[in-house]
Amino acid sequence: MSARARLTAILAVVGALVVVATVLAIALRPAATGAAAPTAFEVSAGMDDCGRGWGGDGHAAKVPGGEQTLTVTNTTVAGIEVYLQEVDSKRVYLDLENLGAGAHATVRVALAAGRYRVVCLPADMDPVRGPTVTVGTAPPGSPLTPGIVPVTRNDLIPVTKVYSDWVGSRIPVLRAQAAAVAADAEEGDLPAARRDWLTAHSTYQTLGGAYDAFGEVGEQLDGLPHGDPTGFHLVEAQLWQGAPASAVAASAQSLVALVDRLQTQFAEAQLDPGEVALRAHEIVEDAIQRTLTGADDAGSHTSLATVDAELSGAEAALAPLHDILASRYDRLAETQQALADAHRAVEAQRGADGTWTPLDAVARPTRERIDAALDRAVELLAPVAAICDPRREP
Incomplete structure (x- = not known):
């Protein structure tokens, strides 16, 4: 069993909710009672369109804070890994691993105010960073996704x-x-x-x-x-x-x-x-x-x-x-x-x-x-x- 497979098994056994560990860590998590429905986006993950569709295009892209649903599509012809990163702290709030060519993954993430971007990491190539998106203030009492600085x-x-x-x-x-x-x-x-x-x-x-x-x-x-x-x-x-x-x-x-x-x-x-x-x-x-x-x-x-x-x-x-x-x-x-x-x-x-x-x-x-x-x-x-x-x- 690979290290990644053992890691997934660990989290399944103890029920830990760690977003960056696996594609499914926060996928389809129900919204908090009384919370607004999450905002949904169709997001591209490719060499020329990394992050396209999240908050619109251009430097003035903005989205509300709190829960968001992202359907991420790999637009390349090979597998890719996708991060959602806070620009200033470098923390990662979502890690989609081994997203196959043409494959989709629908996940939810709950973000506090800040500047974020999608990062696409094709195998054996430099990362491609999507446009910066400004996230507004989350509703009071919203449960937020934890982020971490990646360990290499x-x-x-x-x-x-x-x-x-x-x-x-x-x-x-x-x-x-x-x-x-x-x-x-x-x-x-x-x-x-x-x-x-x-x-x-x-x-x-x-x-x-x-x-x-x-x-x-x-x-x-x-x-x-x-x-x-x-x-x-x-x-x-x-x-x-x-x-x-x-x-x-x-x-x-x-x-x-x-x-x-x-x-x-x-x-x-x-x-x-x-x-x-x-x-x-x-x-x-x-x-x-x-x-x-x-x-x-x-x-x-x-x-x-x-x-x-x-x-x-x-x-x-x-x-x-x-x-x-x-x-x-x-x-x-x-x-x-x-x-x-x-x-x-x-x-x-x-x-x-x-x-x-x-x-x-x-x-x-x-x-x-x-x-x-x-x-x-x-x-x-x-x-x-x-x-x-x-x-x-x-």
Whole structure:
């Protein structure tokens, strides 16, 4: 699945309304009760007629503020992307992607007073900017479409490098922790091996933002523990289901070998800047769908420790995006707080001796609080993926 397809799926699941994320984000949104009917325009999107039909032609084009319906037609012989941009702030209020030759898209957008223009972006060609249109004052109380300054791939390259360097710095730590499990088992100290296994597994779970770069090795390290488990889950099953120390030691050595392969592979990998902003949301979503259901428990009953580590992984994936998001996402602080709140709800289930409450032993009201905390975090993270979805400079 492509990054764009995953992004669309994210927004569909959580119901986020982010106009710039997808053609359908604001399409056919009903007008507010009592609001005036939106003004309708037939708008061209082509090389010579970009923006024609919106507010009339010429430099004095004006339209009323508030909701407007735009039926945009691609008049070229190839696909095109179309923005609706506020001239002075450079914010984009509508992004129609992959509008095919001759195709139409009808969308609604609600604009505040200002100067706007349609921008047509044919593939492999410079943007074509339509005439400036003056938008009047919106009716009082009108719900307005949010706009953002586009994030480009170039904006995301340094973010990706920061995150990639951090992941690279953690893999040697993971390797040492996995080696400690093998050493414990070779000495016959299985209680120590269980403690060290949890430490190593938690470290691995913090690296979820790089899972695409881990590829097949990642699946072997931490795939679901069904059928013939490998990696962490094979060692987990043996440690908590009474296997002899010699068997645990052999499997732990195989785990170390997998981490060695991961280190070699990741040193040559390049994370995709176009996908880095998806990860924080995906990590928490995975915690909800896989870990909190017990689907990845091979006998240790430490799912809440895994969730705790996954939340740390989401924070690590979100952190390098701070400077990009600070001026674009007005709920960034709320999102960070939601992750912290989820941490607190989960960590309350860790005992003073470091052991974790098994999922099936968590009281129902407590479980509901944990579920609600993660649901809130995943909802607030969805717009991050939409805002940071890389776009062309208009």
